[in-house]
Amino acid sequence: MKLIRYFCEYILIITLFCLFKILGYRIASEFGCFLGKTFGPFFRSKKTIKNNLIKFDNSLTSQKIKNILKEMWGNYGRILSEYPYISSFRKGNLDQYIKFENKEKLEEIKNGQPVVFISAHFSNFELMAMAIEKSGINLCAVYRPLNNKMVNSIMEPLRKKYICKNQIKKGINGVRESLKFFKKGASIAIMIDQRVSEGQKINFFSEPAYTTTIPAQFVKKFGCKIQPVHIERYNKINFKITFDEQLVFNENADIDSISLKLNQWLESKIRKNPSQWIWTHNRWK
Numbered sequence: 001m002k003l004i005r006y007f008c009e010y011i012l013i014i015t016l017f018c019l020f021k022i023l024g025y026r027i028a029s030e031f032g033c034f035l036g037k038t039f040g041p042f043f044r045s046k047k048t049i050k051n052n053l054i055k056f057d058n059s060l061t062s063q064k065i066k067n068i069l070k071e072m073w074g075n076y077g078r079i080l081s082e083y084p085y086i087s088s089f090r091k092g093n094l095d096q097y098i099k100f101e102n103k104e105k106l107e108e109i110k111n112g113q114p115v116v117f118i119s120a121h122f123s124n125f126e127l128m129a130m131a132i133e134k135s136g137i138n139l140c141a142v143y144r145p146l147n148n149k150m151v152n153s154i155m156e157p158l159r160k161k162y163i164c165k166n167q168i169k170k171g172i173n174g175v176r177e178s179l180k181f182f183k184k185g186a187s188i189a190i191m192i193d194q195r196v197s198e199g200q201k202i203n204f205f206s207e208p209a210y211t212t213t214i215p216a217q218f219v220k221k222f223g224c225k226i227q228p229v230h231i232e233r234y235n236k237i238n239f240k241i242t243f244d245e246q247l248v249f250n251e252n253a254d255i256d257s258i259s260l261k262l263n264q265w266l267e268s269k270i271r272k273n274p275s276q277w278i279w280t281h282n283r284w285k
Contacts, residue, residue, distance in 0.1 A: 010150035017154075021084040025094065028081040029237045036077020037070055044280040052279045055207050056270070071275030075233060079124050083158065090130060090162040098127065101242040105227065106135040114138075114185055115227045115246070116215045120193035120266055121278040123233040129164040129189050131241055132229070138186040140166040142174055142214070144194070164189070172198065175214060182218065187227075190214055192262055195283050202259045205267055209284045216258035219249050226262065230269050233276055 016035075020028035053065055060068075088094045109115055117139075119128055129141045141164040146152040160167050166181065168174045178188050195210045202211040218224055226247040232240045247265070249258050270277045 006148045006150050009148055010154075013151055013154060016080065017084045020081045025082075025085050025088075025097075026237060028084070029078050032077035032079075032081025033074040033236070034077065036073040036075070036080070040073035040076050041069070045282075048282050049279045052281075052283060055284055056205050056274065068275045069279070072277070072279055075123060075276055076278070078233070078236070079126075082124055083126075083155075086126065086130075086158060086162045089127060090134070097237055098131070098239045098241065100131070101240065103135075103241075103243065105243040105246070106132065106137060109187065109227065110135060110137050113224065114182055114187040115225045116218050117187060117189040117227045117229055118192050118215055118262055118265075119189070119229050119231075120191055120269065121281075122269065122273075123231045123239060123276045125191070125231060126159070126163050127239060128229055128231050128241055130162065132187075132189065133164050138166075139164055139189055140168050140178060140181040140186050141189040142168045142170050142178060142191070144170045170196070175217075178214070178218075179221075182222065182224075188214075188218065193266055193277070193283070194281055195285055200256065200259065202256060202263055204263045204283065207284055209263075211259050211263060213255050213259050215262060216255045219253070219258055220255065223251070228262075228265050232273060 020032065023031060049069065050065070053060060053068065082089075085094060089098070117128075117132060119125065129139065133139045141159075143159070146155060156167070166186065168177050168181070182188055190212065192212055192215065194212075196212045197210065199210040199212045201208040203209075204211065215226055219226065226249075228244040228247065230242055230244070232242070234240060244265070247261065249261075
């Protein structure tokens, strides 16, 4: 049954990508938003999403939760509609839809020591690694392959060609590979918002959650800086990518305290715009 479902998803993705490309960027985004809001809730556990939002803020009213989820599913759909335009973003044909804050930090990094970029699944998160690599920074991005190998056979080449050529699969082998790249002068980009079985339980919205310690390990081993970056969607089809102040830790900071600081940064971004974060992941499992 799973194989049949995966094949159906594969055909659906190919069909939608072709349709989105025909429609054009603006109309495709609106259509994707409609699809996300209409069908998205059927593809993920409502219980997991509700539990996540309660941990985030147990004072949320049912209407507020409904509004957050409506916008989240709409963003899901828009992201899907934007994948056929990834090559256009890469080539600069859609640069008018992206603006930056503190972009000068990329020049400092390019001319200095490698850093660890941290971020999360906000808005169209794929555009962040693309922008960093386009700036001329030697970058490696840590990622998790999709469960559906057929769909992944579409997405992985797309990511390597247009988003970040150096893609490292998460896991122990991925950590080793990241270390090799970093020692050769490449910066590392990693999403810190997903549960990882090899992580440690660190407070996230006051609840212990398995958290990646890879950024903290790099800080301890190399004394490197952490460069937080996040992306926001505005006016439906426009984006703002912000490079926050770099995080520097003294040599006495331990793995847990560093990881907690990074979680606190993530919390602040989610609080600012909760509807643009992906609440479907079982973060506190």
